Amino acid sequence: MLRPLIDSGKxxxxxxxxxxxxxxxxxxxxxxxxxxxxxxxxQDLSGIGVEPLSGT
Structure with a gap:
């Protein structure tokens, strides 16, 4: 699910x-x-932390 975003650099x-x-x-x-x-x-922690790029 996140792999395309990781691969694209987003x-x-x-x-x-x-x-x-x-x-x-x-x-x-x-x-x-x-x-x-x-x-x-x-080992059992799963999460996503995000911060928007400046200017977005």
């Missing part, structure tokens, strides 16, 4: 939860790799 994946990268999003870092050192490893 949505940017900032990080995924879990100890390792997701096979479906191999270029997306884990939240720990992205620098969120206080992030909790949550």
């Amino acid at each position: 949505v940017k994946v900032l990080g995924t939860t879990g100890a390792t990268r997701m096979a479906a999003l191999p270029d997306a870092p884990t939240v720990l790799e992205a620098g969120y050192l206080d992030a909790v490893n949550i």
